[in-house]
Each structure stands twice: as structure tokens, then as C-alpha cells.
Amino acid sequence: MYRDLREFLLILEKENQLVRIKEELAPEPDLSAIGRAAPDTEAGPAVFVERIKGYNNPVVLNVHGSWKNHALMLGMPKNSTIKEQFFELNSRWDDYPVKPVWVNSKDAPIKEVKITENINLFDVLSLYRINKFDAGFYISKPLIITKDPEDPDNFDKQNVGTYRLQVKGKNRLGIQAMPFHDIGVNLRKAEERNKPLPVVICIGNDPLMNFMSGTPIEYAQSEYDFAGALKGQPVELTKSESGDLDIPARSEVALEGYIIPRVRRVEGPFGEFTGSYSGVRNQAEVVITKITHRKSPIFENLYLGIPWTEIDFLLALNTSIPIYKQIKRDFPEIQAVNAMYTHGIGVIISTKKRFGGFGKSVAMRLLSTPHGIPYSKFIIIVDEFVDPFNLPQVMWAITTRVRGDKDVVIIPNCPGVPLDPTSEPAGMNTKIIIDATTPVAPDIARETELLERPPDTDKWIEYINKNLK
Amino acid sequence: MICPRCGKDDIVFMVKSPKGDVWSAYICNTCCYSYRDTEPAENKERELYDERFRIDPDKIDSCPIIPPIPKLI
Ligand SMILES: [Zn+2]
Numbered sequence: 001m002y003r004d005l006r007e008f009l010l011i012l013e014k015e016n017q018l019v020r021i022k023e024e025l026a027p028e029p030d031l032s033a034i035g036r037a038a039p040d041t042e043a044g045p046a047v048f049v050e051r052i053k054g055y056n057n058p059v060v061l062n063v064h065g066s067w068k069n070h071a072l073m074l075g076m077p078k079n080s081t082i083k084e085q086f087f088e089l090n091s092r093w094d095d096y097p098v099k100p101v102w103v104n105s106k107d108a109p110i111k112e113v114k115i116t117e118n119i120n121l122f123d124v125l126s127l128y129r130i131n132k133f134d135a136g137f138y139i140s141k142p143l144i145i146t147k148d149p150e151d152p153d154n155f156d157k158q159n160v161g162t163y164r165l166q167v168k169g170k171n172r173l174g175i176q177a178m179p180f181h182d183i184g185v186n187l188r189k190a191e192e193r194n195k196p197l198p199v200v201i202c203i204g205n206d207p208l209m210n211f212m213s214g215t216p217i218e219y220a221q222s223e224y225d226f227a228g229a230l231k232g233q234p235v236e237l238t239k240s241e242s243g244d245l246d247i248p249a250r251s252e253v254a255l256e257g258y259i260i261p262r263v264r265r266v267e268g269p270f271g272e273f274t275g276s277y278s279g280v281r282n283q284a285e286v287v288i289t290k291i292t293h294r295k296s297p298i299f300e301n302l303y304l305g306i307p308w309t310e311i312d313f314l315l316a317l318n319t320s321i322p323i324y325k326q327i328k329r330d331f332p333e334i335q336a337v338n339a340m341y342t343h344g345i346g347v348i349i350s351t352k353k354r355f356g357g358f359g360k361s362v363a364m365r366l367l368s369t370p371h372g373i374p375y376s377k378f379i380i381i382v383d384e385f386v387d388p389f390n391l392p393q394v395m396w397a398i399t400t401r402v403r404g405d406k407d408v409v410i411i412p413n414c415p416g417v418p419l420d421p422t423s424e425p426a427g428m429n430t431k432i433i434i435d436a437t438t439p440v441a442p443d444i445a446r447e448t449e450l451l452e453r454p455p456d457t458d459k460w461i462e463y464i465n466k467n468l469k
Numbered sequence: 470m471i472c473p474r475c476g477k478d479d480i481v482f483m484v485k486s487p488k489g490d491v492w493s494a495y496i497c498n499t500c501c502y503s504y505r506d507t508e509p510a511e512n513k514e515r516e517l518y519d520e521r522f523r524i525d526p527d528k529i530d531s532c533p534i535i536p537p538i539p540k541l542i
Contacts, residue, residue, distance in 0.1 A: 026507065027492075027505065027507075028505065028507070028508050028509075028512075029509075053486075053491055053492070053507075054486025054487065054488055054489060054491040054492050055486070055487060055488060056487055056488050120484065120487070122484045122486075122487055122494070123487045129504075129505075129508070129512075132511075132512070133519065133521075133522045135474075135500075135501060135502050135503070136496070136501065136502060136503035136504075137494075137503065166501070167503065168496065168501050168503070169483060169496065170483065170484050174501065176535070177535070177536055178535060178536060179535070179536035179537065184536045187536065188536065188539050191538060191539050192539045192540070192541060192542045193541075193542065194541060262538050264534050264535075264538065265501060266500055266501050266529050266532065267501065269522065277522075279532075279533075280524060280529075280532050281532050281533050281534070281535045282529070282530075282532050282533065282534045282535070283534075283535050284536070
């Protein structure tokens with residue numbers, strides 16, 4: 001298993017999932033266009049840009065931006081299906097926690113270079129505008145590490161999250177810390193005491209760390225312990241220069257500083273995962289006081305656009321698995337959960353039926369999970385033999401199972417996510433349930449007999465695949 | 470200099486390219502909009518800045534505050 005971004009890029013290159021660009025490119029519009037283009041290609045490779053006009057260091061884009069890269073991130077064969085990746089992740093999830101190991105500063109690559117004065121983000125990071133009407137240059141793929149100011153010695157409550165950062169000066173960033181995010185909780189506790197909140201922002205990370213930082217886990221669960229479980233080996237941490245935070249020892253860059261207490265300044269808009277621009281808001285700001293980094297640090301960033309772009313791969317199965325775990329606990333009939341559409345706004349669940357109307361019960365259980373309450377809006381329930389990751393099969397279920405008068409339910413004026421452009425007023429939305437399962441007693445439906453797969457079909461699939469040149 | 474986005478005369482120099490002297494970046498102290506001088510004119514000039522994304526400098530204070538600032542304890 002790779003230990004960091006650099007080792008993972010070598011794997012991608014060996015598997016033909018990385019393209020290197022050697023000629024010098026302009027920061028705008030080249031880096032934005034490459035971020036859009038890479039996931040639109042069939043292979044969906046990462047793109048490593050070696051030279052950018054006026055900058056010292058390279059950029060890598062689309063590291064997570066295909067199911068092939070995603071499979072390699074999990075150490076699986078690159079052609080593994082989405083369903084195979086789902087069940088592999090689901091089983092590794094139960095290995096939590098795998099505790100990290102700590103290495104000394106001298107053994108931590110992230111400490112190779114230390115900058116303590118004349119902080120200039122542009123010296124280290126090849127910053128650029130991601131979408132044309134973003135308010136400025138954004139860092140879109142950071143790990144942001146903070147502690148609970150009321151419980152600073154509790155490792156499990158240390159939060160590692162991804163929140164967008166707008167560059168507002170050589171040593172200053174705007175940060176989006178929503179009150180319902182863990183960092184929002186930590187910031188509130190610091191601001192109640194009028195104290196700065198120490199933060200470290202890590203860039204160019206182990207791809208499984210980025211995967212975990214976007215996963216909705218509980219406040220007192222550690223992202224590091226989860227990443228260790230998914231990797232099957234502990235992650236390596238080291239101590240930050242200040243603020244007593246635990247940071248990945250092998251990331252490319254660490255920006256250390258603090259959130260200024262009780263100050264908000266204008267931030268945004270920013271092209272978001274919904275495929276549209278966010279609004280303009282007054283948000284918190286970070287001052288950077290120290291930088292440590294590896295030699296020739298790689299700036300890893302991500303493009304967001306109308307799906308699918310890299311962000312959609314990064315928010316796909318890590319949204320699906322926690323929901324699956326939560327519902328499966330009460331409803332063992334559940335087979336799989338596909339919550340990959342716009343961070344779980346759209347969800348497809350396959351299930352066996354306990355009795356008539358059960359599909360609707362499953363949908364309502366989803367709508368009472370922590371993530372489902374605000375996010376999930378468009379819910380499709382399919383039979384246990386339908387693969388929820390296979391959209392043609394899901395469309396078959398809708399076209400041949402759904403009775404418009406009985407199986408489509410609209411629940412108005414429920415909680416919603418403000419980032420959803422249909423949420424009106426922001427924070428409210430209407431839920432739609434489509435039950436595309438086959439009715440069972442006491443519900444009644446016309447008799448239908450399903451076609452069966454001929455014997456040896458799987459054998460012939462293998463034969464055909466093997467004989468394809 | 471005039472901010473392309475909010476129209477205030479409040480654009481200041483932010484940084485020049487760390488390698489060679491090939492570009493400079495600027496930022497508005499009123500609305501925090503920033504740009505690089507090698508970007509297209511629609512990102513740099515007030516007259517060409519898209520109407521849909523302009524902002525009124527007098528309305529910035531009334532934009533939502535995220536997260537809310539809590540009471541001191
Ligand atoms: Zn302005």
C-alpha cells in the first residue's frame with residue numbers, strides 16, 4: 001500500500017492512469033480546463049502539470065477523478081465495479097479504529113523545509129482561479145485540522161475536514177466553516193472565549209485521507225483511525241510546529257496558523273459541487289504564521305463543475321457507506337445504498353420487502369438519518385436484485401414497477417441543504433420518494449413473471465472478456 | 470485602481486510571480502475580489518465584468534454571516 005500522495009502517483013503512472021504535461025502552462029485558463037477535461041475522458045486519469053508560468057512548483061489534478069483511480073486508491077484492480085468497491089469499503093469500515101503512529105519531526109517529510117517569516121502562499125503553492133467567476137484563487141482539496149478548545153487532549157475529537165479556502169493575501173485565507181460542521185463547533189467554542197482557534201491546513205495528502213475528510217462520521221470519531229482502517233495500515237502523524245495538532249507526516253505542505261476570533265469578511269462566490277455558484281457571505285478568516293513542506297511540494301487541487309467532476313468521485317461511496325450502515329442496523333433487508341448524486345441529494349436503495357409498502361418505510365428511514373435529513377431529496381427504492389449502481393437497471397425498475405398513483409410520494413416543506421439551488425427558502429425542501437419495488441402482500445399488483453438468466457451466463461461473460469483483444 | 474466587481478477605488482497590489490516577473494495579482498480591500506493581470510479582460514476591467522456577478526459595496530455588510538458569532542461566555 002502506498003504511504004502518501006507521491007507513492008500513489010507512481011501507482012497511477014504504472015497503471016496508465018496519470019498524464020504528465022512537461023510544457024509550461026498558464027495558471028488561467030489551463031489548470032481549470034484540465035480539471036474539467038480529465039474526468040470527462042474515458043480513462044479519467046490524474047494530470048500532473050510540471051511547470052506553471054511564474055510559479056516554482058507543480059500541480060496535480062483529478063487524482064480521485066475516475067472509478068479506476070478510486071479502485072487503485074483502495075488497492076483494488078483498476079477495473080473493479082462500483083458495487084465491488086462499495087462492498088470492499090463496507091467490510092474495511094468495520095476495522096475501525098486502526099490507531100496512527102507518530103514520527104519525530106526529523107523523520108517527517110513534511111518538515112523538510114520550514115518557513116517562519118515573510119509568509120507567502122504563492123511561493124509554495126501554484127494558486128489559480130478554478131471557475132471564471134470565483135471571487136479569487138481557491139484551495140479546494142485541503143485537510144484542515146482543529147481541536148475542541150474545551151477538550152484539547154482528546155485525540156478522537158480532533159477534527160480533520162475539508163472546507164473551501166479563498167486566498168485573500170500572501171498569508172491570509174477565507175474559510176467556509178458552517179455551524180453544523182465539526183470545525184464550526186470548534187470555532188464557536190473558541191469564539192465564546194474570544195480566543196484564536198489554531199489550525200493546520202495540509203495539502204497534497206494521502207488520497208484516503210481526503211476520502212475520509214469528506215466522510216460524515218461522528219464528532220468523536222477520528223478520521224485518522226478511519227483512514228488507517230481503510231488502508232489496512234496506520235497513517236503516520238507528526239506534531240505541528242505550534243498549536244499542538246497532529247498532522248499527516250507525509251503530506252506535501254502544512255500551512256499553520258489560526259482563525260481570527262469574532263471576525264467575518266466577505267467570501268465567495270465559488271463554483272460548488274452542485275454545479276452552480278454559491279452566494280456571497282461574510283465568513284471567517286485564517287492567518288498563516290508558518291509553513292512547512294516537502295522539497296518541490298506538489299499542489300494538489302480539484303475542479304468542481306456540473307457533475308461528474310472529481311468532487312463527485314470524492315463524495316460518492318463515503319456518503320453511501322455511513323448511510324448504508326445506519327439503515328442496515330434497523331432494516332437488514334437493505335442490500336446496497338447508492339448516495340452518489342450531488343453528495344446524497346439523490347439516493348437509490350435496493351432492498352428486500354418485509355411486507356407491502358416496505359419500500360416507503362426504507363425511504364422514510366433514510367430521511368431520518370443525520371445526512372438524509374437535510375441532504376436527501378430524491379429517493380428511489382428498487383428490488384434486491386436490482387443493482388442500484390447500474391442506472392439502466394434502475395430505469396428498468398422505474399419503467400416497469402412504478403404506479404404513478406401509488407408509488408410516488410411528495411412530502412413538502414422538509415429540511416433541505418441551502419447549497420441545493422432548489423432549496424427555497426434556503427434550508428427547506430420537498431422530498432420525493434419513488435418506490436420502484438415489486439408490490440408484495442398485502443399490497444397487490446398484476447401477475448408478472450421475470451425472465452431468468454440462462455445457465456452458464458457468468459462463464460460466458462468471462463470467456464468473452466478473455467477473448468477480447 | 471477600480472475593482473472590477475464592486476466598483477470601489479480600492480484595488481491593491483497583492484503579490485508578484487515568485488519566479489520571473491511574469492505576472493502580478495491584485496485584491497480589492499472592500500470586496501476581497503482578486504485577479505491576476507494575465508487573466509482575460511472580463512476578469513480585470515469594470516466595464517467588462519459580468520453584471521450577474523457584480524456586487525454592491527454598500528450591501529456587503531448585510532450578506533449572511535457564517536457561522537454566526539456567538540455570545541462571549
Ligand atoms: Zn471590490
